[in-house]
Amino acid sequence: MKPIENRPFDDIAVGDTVDLHGRVVSKDAARQFITLDCAAAAPAAARATAGRLRGTSPAGQLATAAGAASGGQAARFQALIAAAAGLPPARAAVVHPCDTLSLKGALEAADKGMIVPVLVGPRGKIEAAAQEAGASLKGIEIIEAPHSHAAAERAVALVREGKAELLMKGKLHTDELMAPAVDPDRGLRTERRMSHVFALDVPHYPKLLFITDAAINIFPDLETKRDIVQNAIDLAQALGIGRPKVALLSAVETVYPKIPSTIEAAALCKMLDRGQITGGVLDGPLAIDNAISREAAAAKGISSEVAGDADILMVPDLEAGNMIAKQLVYLASAQAAGIVLGARVPIVLTSRADGVLARLASTAMARIHAAHHRAPRQ
Structure with a gap:
């Protein structure tokens, strides 16, 4: 749980065990958040605090900071594995x-x-x-x-x-x-460009977050980006997200000719309008803050169905995507899984250092995608 407002914790120390009691005062169904009025007490009666905390509802399956510390995160990965x-x-x-x-x-x-x-x-x-x-x-x-x-x-x-x-x-x-x-004669190519999709179970983000492409296409051109977006949308739909929200990332939120990714983001949005991309909703260019934070989007006056609620982050190039994904893993305690799409069959592509959970979640995504797309494109 993340404190929103509270009275000082007096002399409660790190490592103390506290009893926490709360009353739900509001909820945000869209983001699976609940807000509670809470009281926390340590064994010594004088050591107590009261305040307001905000976190996920049980249905949201979002790991709290305490859950992350105790190894209780990745509930969404466990749901994928069960499915x-x-x-x-x-x-x-x-x-x-x-x-x-x-x-x-x-x-x-x-x-x-x-x-x-x-x-x-x-x-x-x-x-x-x-x-x-x-x-x-x-x-x-x-x-x-x-x-x-x-x-x-x-x-x-x-x-x-x-x-x-x-x-x-x-x-x-x-x-x-x-x-x-990728061999043109004996490989697994289809008319769709192959691309990699990371799925991340990120503490304090209310749903799975997909990042693409962070492993295959180094500097994709516009046509390749169309396939990258479509592959990610297809995966999200296979996993039960009916209309995935795709944030087309850049450094700024406006089209700026000196930053090619902003022009390509605008073109991809128009490709959606013309039916060249299907199944999702796109917006961009968006900086990463207003792609995942409603507050940041509102502060910049961005009114968008995607801003602050992205399912998929489409990055400008492999370097940016790889950095974002690994920062979330190593600085935000995210769990990551990944597969390659656009081939005749899904390819489970994990890091050699990944643990068993990442491998299981990646396999689960591949299995669900294969079942959802039984007739792969040739």
Whole structure:
């Protein structure tokens, strides 16, 4: 909970346990916030405070600061995992899962019923990783490939042969996995440009926040940005957001010829008007403050359905998107998951350092998207 106004906390110290009692005085259904009049008391009767706090309602599933500290965040990720577990498992080619993290992520996704894993890579290294993780490979199909490059090529071939519905990254570099995927002759291209979407469960933001593209397209042109936006809208809709709100980010909120991203943002809005982008609502250019804060938007006189309530942040280039996403993870305790869209099948593209939760949430998004788009564009 974030204090809005309060009387001094006297001598309550960091680390003290306090009893908190509150009465709901207002709620904001659109943002899933509630406001409470509260009283907090430490064991010593004289050590008490009263005030007003604002946070999320239980339905909003937003982690509070206390929840983040205790590991109770990522409720929205857990909901995604539960939803994916309710679908029939998809056959997933797991590329070079030769470390404990990537192997455990795939096996736990299998345990939850999301996937049927096909492990592609050097059998000896995969079995060694399983032994280190204390995991059983009984009943798991392993397709031998001598190294990571060969594993990526074989996994892409499995998709082309109709033997896998998802592609999952293991212990290899992103460019190793994506090189065969984008091959014009033997890859997984469609008429849509491939792009990456981060989904972040951010404490104090009332819903999942998507950021795109922060991993594939370095300096996308306008045509590529159209595909990036459409891929993100398609994902958000698959996850149950009927009309996703897309904020087209730049450094300013007005079209300024010396900043190309402002011109491209305006063009993308017009592309929506002309039916070249469908399914969402766009606004831009918007600076990040007025994209996610209603107060900032109001202070700048911006009246917009998107401003202050964005579902998707469309960044100007990969550098900006990567910085925003990692700042939210490392400075705001966000949990991040990510997939690549625009290929024949979703590609689960996690960092080699990501934990099992990120891998499960990424797999869940890919599984739900695959079920929602059963007839991928060729």
